Each structure stands twice: as C-alpha cells, then as structure tokens.
Amino acid sequence: MAEYLIKNGHVFDPILGIKGEVHNIAIRDGKFVEPSALTSSAKTIDASGKTVMAGGVDIHSHVVGPKVNVGRLFRPEDKLFKSPLRQPKNARMEMGFSVPSTFKTGYDYSRMGYCFVNEAAMPPLHSPHVHEEIRDTPLIDNTAMPVLGNNWFMLEYLKNGEIENNAAYTAWLLHATKGFAIKVVNPGGTEAWGWGLNCVTINDPVPHFNITPAEIIKGLIETNEYLRLPHSIHLHGNNIGNPGNYTDTIDTLKLAEGYSPNCDFGRDQVIHNTHLQFHSYGGDSWLNFESKAKEIMEYVNRQKNLTFDLGVVTLDETTTMTADGPFEHHLQSLNHLKWANVDVELETAAGIVPYVYGKDVKVCNIQWAIGLELALFCNDPMRSHITTDHPNAGPFIRYPRIIKWLMSKASRDELLHSFKWSEKVIGATNIESIDREMSLYEIAMMTRAGTAKALGLSHMYGSFTEGLAGNVAIYDLDPENMPSDPEMIEKAFGRAAYTLKDGVIVVKDGDIVGDTPKSTIWVNVKVPENKQVARDVSEKFLRYYSVNKDNYSLFEEHLHNPKVIEVDITA
Amino acid sequence: MDTVTVTLVNKPELIIEAYNITPDAFAGKSLEEIGNLECHEGNHKTALKEFFTITGKAGATAESTKIIVKGDCTRVKRIGQKMSAGEIVIEGNADMYTGGWMLGGKLHVTGNVDAFCGIQMEGGEFIIDGNADNHLGSSYRGDWRGMRGGLIRVGGNAGSDVGTFMIGGTIIIEGNAGIHIATHAEGGTIIVKGNAMSRVGGQMVKGDVYIFGTIDVMMPGFRYIGDVEKEVDGKSATFAHYIGDLGERHPTRKGEVIYGNLYQKI
Numbered sequence: 001m002a003e004y005l006i007k008n009g010h011v012f013d014p015i016l017g018i019k020g021e022v023h024n025i026a027i028r029d030g031k032f033v034e035p036s037a038l039t040s041s042a043k044t045i046d047a048s049g050k051t052v053m054a055g056g057v058d059i060h061s062h063v064v065g066p067k068v069n070v071g072r073l074f075r076p077e078d079k080l081f082k083s084p085l086r087q088p089k090n091a092r093m094e095m096g097f098s099v100p101s102t103f104k105t106g107y108d109y110s111r112m113g114y115c116f117v118n119e120a121a122m123p124p125l126h127s128p129h130v131h132e133e134i135r136d137t138p139l140i141d142n143t144a145m146p147v148l149g150n151n152w153f154m155l156e157y158l159k160n161g162e163i164e165n166n167a168a169y170t171a172w173l174l175h176a177t178k179g180f181a182i183k184v185v186n187p188g189g190t191e192a193w194g195w196g197l198n199c200v201t202i203n204d205p206v207p208h209f210n211i212t213p214a215e216i217i218k219g220l221i222e223t224n225e226y227l228r229l230p231h232s233i234h235l236h237g238n239n240i241g242n243p244g245n246y247t248d249t250i251d252t253l254k255l256a257e258g259y260s261p262n263c264d265f266g267r268d269q270v271i272h273n274t275h276l277q278f279h280s281y282g283g284d285s286w287l288n289f290e291s292k293a294k295e296i297m298e299y300v301n302r303q304k305n306l307t308f309d310l311g312v313v314t315l316d317e318t319t320t321m322t323a324d325g326p327f328e329h330h331l332q333s334l335n336h337l338k339w340a341n342v343d344v345e346l347e348t349a350a351g352i353v354p355y356v357y358g359k360d361v362k363v364c365n366i367q368w369a370i371g372l373e374l375a376l377f378c379n380d381p382m383r384s385h386i387t388t389d390h391p392n393a394g395p396f397i398r399y400p401r402i403i404k405w406l407m408s409k410a411s412r413d414e415l416l417h418s419f420k421w422s423e424k425v426i427g428a429t430n431i432e433s434i435d436r437e438m439s440l441y442e443i444a445m446m447t448r449a450g451t452a453k454a455l456g457l458s459h460m461y462g463s464f465t466e467g468l469a470g471n472v473a474i475y476d477l478d479p480e481n482m483p484s485d486p487e488m489i490e491k492a493f494g495r496a497a498y499t500l501k502d503g504v505i506v507v508k509d510g511d512i513v514g515d516t517p518k519s520t521i522w523v524n525v526k527v528p529e530n531k532q533v534a535r536d537v538s539e540k541f542l543r544y545y546s547v548n549k550d551n552y553s554l555f556e557e558h559l560h561n562p563k564v565i566e567v568d569i570t571a
Numbered sequence: 572m573d574t575v576t577v578t579l580v581n582k583p584e585l586i587i588e589a590y591n592i593t594p595d596a597f598a599g600k601s602l603e604e605i606g607n608l609e610c611h612e613g614n615h616k617t618a619l620k621e622f623f624t625i626t627g628k629a630g631a632t633a634e635s636t637k638i639i640v641k642g643d644c645t646r647v648k649r650i651g652q653k654m655s656a657g658e659i660v661i662e663g664n665a666d667m668y669t670g671g672w673m674l675g676g677k678l679h680v681t682g683n684v685d686a687f688c689g690i691q692m693e694g695g696e697f698i699i700d701g702n703a704d705n706h707l708g709s710s711y712r713g714d715w716r717g718m719r720g721g722l723i724r725v726g727g728n729a730g731s732d733v734g735t736f737m738i739g740g741t742i743i744i745e746g747n748a749g750i751h752i753a754t755h756a757e758g759g760t761i762i763v764k765g766n767a768m769s770r771v772g773g774q775m776v777k778g779d780v781y782i783f784g785t786i787d788v789m790m791p792g793f794r795y796i797g798d799v800e801k802e803v804d805g806k807s808a809t810f811a812h813y814i815g816d817l818g819e820r821h822p823t824r825k826g827e828v829i830y831g832n833l834y835q836k837i
Contacts, residue, residue: 074713075713076711076712076713076714077711077712077713077714078713080711080714336820337715338713338715354715
C-alpha cells in the first residue's frame with residue numbers, strides 16, 4: 001500500500017490543537033503515522049499554501065435506506081437536467097440532486113473531503129435494504145441508527161420502568177440490524193400517528209401505551225448509558241417545524257439534566273439534538289413566525305451534556321423525508337405536493353414530501369437565518385455540527401455554502417439584503433446584528449473533530465492522531481492569504497484539491513480519480529443473558545410481525561465490509 | 572432573418588437526441604461550428620455533422636435565426652428543446668420532446684410528433700399540422716409544474732394525457748383527444764374541437780376545458796351549473812357548463828371558491 005507524506009500544508013486539527021501551523025502528515029498502511037515511520041518509497045503531496053484537515057465526518061444525513069429510495073423513485077424530476085453525463089474518470093453514472101443516486105452520494109461527499117457519513121434513520125425491519133445501499137454507496141464509511149422512539153417493545157418496557165430489559169432488547173436489535181446508535185424520532189408521536197393523532201408536547205400521552213414522550217426520552221437516555229454505547233441517543237424531538245415550538249424544545253433538552261455520559265468513547269453528551277433549526281421557532285402562526293435561536297442557545301451553551309447539529313435551510317428545491325409521519329402529512333397539507341407515507345409494523349413510520357424553500361418566501365428566509373444563528377450563537381463549536389438534515393433542509397452538497405455563510409458576514413448580508421422581504425426577515429431574526437465570522441479551526445470542529453467526538457468515533461476519525469484512519473481533505477485555501485471573495489471559500493470546500501480515504505487518493509482537483517473499499521461500522525454490546533426479553537421477542541414475532549424472527553435479522557451477505565465496535569457491560 | 576437548413580442525410584442506427592437544434596444554440600455560429608454542436612445517439616456522444624448537412628447562415632441572435640429541418644426526422648428527439656426565440660420549421664415528422672421546455676419563438680412541424688412534445692412549455696407558439704402523441708403540453712414525469720404559457724395548436728388528433736398539471740397557456744386540438752385531459756390542472760385552457768374520451772379534468776383545481784364533440788364518460792366529480800354562450804378560438808357557441816373536480820381542494824378568491832370549468836358544446 002502506498003505511503004504518503006503531505007508536506008507543508010496548513011493543518012487544522014482541534015483534537016491535537018493544531019491551528020493552521022505548517023505540519024507534515026504521514027500515512028502508512030492506511031493509517032496516520034509519525035513522519036519518521038515512513039520508508040523511502042513514500043510519495044509526497046505538496047500542500048503548501050493549502051488547508052489540510054482530517055477527512056470530514058457527517059453526523060446526520062439521510063443517504064441510504066427505503067425512505068431515501070422512495071424519494072428517488074417518486075421524484076424523477078429531481079434528476080431532470082441535474083444529472084451530469086458520465087465523466088470518463090468516474091466509475092459510475094451519477095444522477096439526482098436532492099435525492100442523488102448511491103454513486104453520486106458517495107462521489108459528492110468525497111469531492112467535499114468527507115470520508116464518513118452516519119445514516120440518520122434505519123427502520124429496523126428494513127435493515128437489509130439499508131445495508132445493501134451502504135454497499136453501493138462508494139468512498140464513504142457508514143453507520144446506521146435504528147429508529148427506536150416508537151417501538152412497541154420499548155414503549156412497554158419503559159412504561160414499566162424496565163431499563164435493563166429495554167437495554168437487552170436494544171442490544172439484540174443493534175445486533176440484528178447491525179446498527180450503531182439509538183435514533184429517536186418524534187418519541188411517541190409517530191406511534192400516535194397510527195391512531196391519526198400526534199404528541200405535540202413531551203407530556204402528551206401515547207394512545208394505548210399510555211406513556212409520555214418525556215418518559216420515553218429519559219428511559220432511552222438511561223438505556224443508552226446503561227449499554228455504554230459510543231454515541232448518545234440521537235433525538236429528533238416532538239413538535240418539529242411548528243411556530244412556537246422552541247419551548248417544547250427547551251422542555252425536551254431539560255430532560256438531560258442530571259444525566260452524565262457513561263462510556264469509554266470520549267463523548268460528553270447524553271442527548272444529541274439533531275437539526276435543531278427545525279426546533280427553534282417562535283411566534284404562534286406563520287404570520288408572526290420568528291427566530292428563537294438565541295433563547296435555545298442560551299440554554300444549550302450552559303448545558304455541557306448536549307450536542308446538536310444545525311439543519312440549515314439552504315433555500316433550494318428539495319425532498320423532505322422523516323420517520324415523523326404526522327409532520328409529513330402536515331407539510332403536504334401546506335404545500336399540496338405529492339406525499340408518500342409508510343407504516344413499519346411495530347416499529348416506526350415514514351413520510352416523504354417534496355418541498356421548495358423559496359428565496360422570496362419570508363418563512364423560508366427566517367428558517368435559513370435560524371440555522372446559521374444557532375452556529376453563530378454557540379460558544380463551543382465542538383458541540384455544534386454542520387448539517388442540512390440532508391435532504392430535509394437542503395442537499396448535503398450545500399455544506400460548502402454553509403461554511404461560506406458562517407465564515408463571511410459579507411456573504412450572509414448580501415443574501416439577506418437580496419430577499420424580497422428582507423426588512424421583515426431582519427425584524428424576525430438576529431442574523432443582521434451578528435458580526436461573528438467563524439475560523440477554519442472552528443469549521444474543522446463543526447465538520448470533523450466535533451462530529452467524530454459526539455459520535456464516539458474519535459478513536460477512528462476526525463483527527464491526525466497516530467493510528468486513526470488515514471482520511472485527509474486538502475482544500476485549496478491559503479489561511480495566510482484568505483480570498484477576499486467569499487465564493488472562493490465555497491468553491492474550495494466543494495471541490496477538494498485532494499481527498500485521501502484510508503491512505504488512497506480518491507479525489508484530485510475536485511474529480512474522482514480513485515476507489516478504495518468502504519466499511520460499515522456497527523456496535524455489538526454484550527449484555528447479561530435475559531430470558532424474559534428473549535421470550536418477549538419470540539412472542540411478539542409470533543403474534544404481530546409479518547416476518548419470522550429468523551428472517552428478521554440481517555443475513556451476513558447484506559453486511560458490507562463490517563468493522564464492529566465491541567462493548568462488554570457484563571465485565 | 573437568416574436561415575439555416577439542416578437536412579438529415581445519414582440515417583442513425585439509434586435515436587438521436589438533437590437538443591442543440593435550436594436558434595439559441597445556432598445563433599452567431601459558423602456552419603462548421605454548428606456541425607460540431609454536440610448530440611447523442613443512444614448513450615454515445617457525437618456531433619450534428621455526423622447525421623446532417625448544414626447550409627445557409629445563422630443570425631447573430633436567436634431572434635434573427637430561422638432553422639429549416641428536412642429529411643425524415645421521425646427518430647430525432649428534442650428539436651427546439653428550451654428554445655427562447657427565433658423560428659424552426661420541421662418539414663415532416665419529429666420524435667419525442669420536440670419543443671419541450673420551450674420559452675419563446677415559433678416552432679412549426681408539418682407532419683406528426685411523438686409523445687412529450689411541448690412539455691412544461693413557458694412561452695412561444697408551437698404548431699403541429701399532423702397528430703401529436705401522448706403527454707402533449709404535459710408536465711415532466713413526477714413534476715407538478717406543467718405548461719405555464721404559450722400556445723400549442725394541433726391540426727390532427729392528440730393522444731392521452733394532454734396538459735397534465737397545466738398552469739397556464741393554451742392547447743388547441745382540431746381533432747380528437749385521448750383520455751386524461753387537464754389532469755391536476757391549476758390554470759390554462761384546453762380546447763378540443765373533436766371528441767374526448769373519459770377522465771376529462773380529473774383532479775382539476777383551476778383552468779378551462781372546452782370540448783366541441785362528445786365525452787365518452789363524464790367524471791363524477793363535475794357538476795352541471797347551466798348553459799353559457801362563449802366565443803372560443805374565434806367561434807361562438809352555446810356550452811353546457813360544469814364545475815369540478817369537486818373531489819379536489821379548491822382555492823378561494825374574495826370569498827368565492829374557484830373551480831375548474833368544463834364546457835361541452837350543445
């Protein structure tokens with residue numbers, strides 16, 4: 001395997017505290033090593049005058065699985081005039097914009113210098129589909145989080161306060177689906193949707209199960225820390241996307257008070273609140289809709305056991321898709337476009353609706369501002385991560401644009417003042433008064449170091465520490481001579497000068513030039529034997545599931561290139 | 572106005588995607604440059620000169636360029652796609668997507684066209700002397716934004732799915748039309764001088780449909796509200812006026828609910 005010495009680049013590594021100083025980075029056998037460990041056959045990459053960061057780590061993106069695929073199928077127009085014809089250098093055809101094909105997904109992430117993506121929602125019953133698509137998505141390592149916030153087993157165990165049983169079930173489910181972490185979507189509300197209802201606050205009881213979202217969230221935090229999982233619970237809370245929901249969000253976040261992480265993977269949080277932008281709304285209707293990013297961040301900045309990602313609205317035409325079934329129905333009744341809805345037996349549901357975030361729509365502009373405000377008000381970028389909740393608030397290929405907005409007040413102001421209703425937008429947000437411009441060091445926190453840490457994967461990704469995967473992104477940006485035109489920032493982050501994945505050059509000058517195997521990472525927790533849970537699982541499969549228990553678990557052939565993280569709580 | 576004549580001489584083995592035969596692409600170019608414009612034969616990228624001889628002279632702008640297409644273009648797709656100005660005359664037949672996403676100018680086909688012609692048209696004039704196949708002036712598959720403006724006139728018959736998701740503009744069919752006229756329409760006008768089959772105006776929110784002949788099966792979501800005298804395409808006649816589709820949502824303007832209108836000549 002080739003050895004590389006990346007010379008003279010300006011290195012940004014928040015884990016090692018390197019803030020743009022010139023350093024040499026050495027890779028051997030696909031891992032970072034000391035430069036002295038290289039042999040004379042090492043090849044040199046000249047990175048002088050360029051920015052060098054560890055490969056990007058995305059904490060929340062919907063890139064694989066049945067929901068994404070339904071999006072691809074029911075939006076042929078998403079591919080129209082937006083699918084580049086096959087480039088001779090690329091291995092495969094690329095298609096689509098907001099729901100790109102698997103190959104385009106892998107290539108686009110790689111072009112942006114990303115090497116890892118956490119799939120945000122895996123319906124447990126459909127885990128084979130998720131893993132088969134992971135196999136077909138090149139150049140990025142993946143994890144996938146099974147959706148647990150409305151699962152019947154969990155609802156019953158937590159109703160009875162049986163954390164150990166719930167943990168044993170969760171460990172079984174992670175093993176059966178080759179999952180990575182506990183994803184919670186609209187806890188209780190998606191199950192209530194089966195009755196045509198919803199849980200709007202954390203105290204609305206779930207019909208039939210008679211448990212509240214607050215009890216579910218607390219129970220799942222306890223389960224997560226009992227299992228000592230690498231990642232915390234990954235929460236999409238109740239009442240997403242509605243004016244005035246910020247109080248529900250703060251109520252939800254307050255549930256983390258008193259809990260502290262219990263694991264060996266170095267994370268500090270017990271709740272990761274995903275796409276916080278959709279949960280930071282004031283006002284009581286779309287007419288007086290306003291930003292409450294400041295109020296949310298005043299709380300989050302104080303609470304050290306929380307992390308979040310942004311979910312920035314990028315003002316594009318996109319496709320919304322979430323396990324929050326009732327929300328998608330609500331959205332469809334607002335925009336009257338096509339709507340797909342699926343119920344996944346005892347586990348979860350999903351809805352999909354195309355959405356156009358118009359540049360001249362006041363509400364969309366305010367949403368745009370809120371996403372950026374959250375980042376700009378946050379005093380610890382290690383806990384604040386760049387996402388678009390791809391493809392819900394916009395496609396992931398807009399990350400470079402978000403970086404531009406965060407790094408340049410001029411570019412934010414230019415867009416803000418070009419809005420048709422800019423005065424009203426300014427009145428309903430704080431963005432015009434914020435002067436903060438984020439540094440490359442802070443961007444490295446928000447896109448690799450912080451995300452890897454929050455995922456509990458800082459032993460694999462996010463830094464140049466010796467022994468970590470040799471994932472490198474080299475951007476054509478000179479930190480000592482930053483371009484005066486903010487567009488150049490977007491361009492540099494969109495087309496990496498080099499991307500190395502496991503020590504192989506896969507992108508050069510923004511084009512795909514190489515291929516290397518990718519991995520699926522999952523978590524195997526060894527728990528004490530639990531006969532009660534084993535009996536409950538068998539019984540539920542006999543009585544309710546449409547599949548046999550033996551056909552439910554992922555077969556070996558579906559799992560691609562696995563890397564397992566072993567956790568033993570019996571020791 | 573300067574005229575370029577494009578003649579198909581080498582019959583292609585597969586279908587040609589001739590998206591560059593537009594006044595916009597030809598304007599300001601020499602004959603050699605026009606011959607080198609890209610086209611696709613199947614998935615193979617090639618150039619117009621491989622199939623066509625090109626004579627005449629292109630104007631400096633799209634407005635001042637006229638293109639005459641000769642030869643059997645039954646298997647040439649996408650002529651006039653996204654054209655914004657100028658004029659194209661196709662002497663004979665043309666394949667799918669002719670005049671698709673057209674923004675302006677004039678496109679005249681003296682023969683027949685295949686399916687998906689004039690889809691998502693925004694402006695200009697598109698005249699077909701012969702017949703048009705399915706999805707005339709319709710939306711692209713999956714898209715909810717259909718024809719927005721301009722005029723399509725068909726001398727013969729049209730296939731099914733005329734004007735799906737239509738928002739604006741006018742489609743006039745001198746002959747008969749197939750099933751599914753103005754499905755999901757939210758505006759625009761469709762005039763059928765001959766007969767229509769079934770499912771006229773299904774899920775229609777707004778817009779006007781005129782049928783001069785018979786309708787095989789009326790949609791149950793339409794309600795008769797009276798007879799009206801109307802002048803349509805220069806002819807006056809009495810029509811039975813139906814509103815619908817009552818199963819669909821309808822916007823309100825000044826307290827009045829807006830329906831789709833279906834007029835059938837008595």
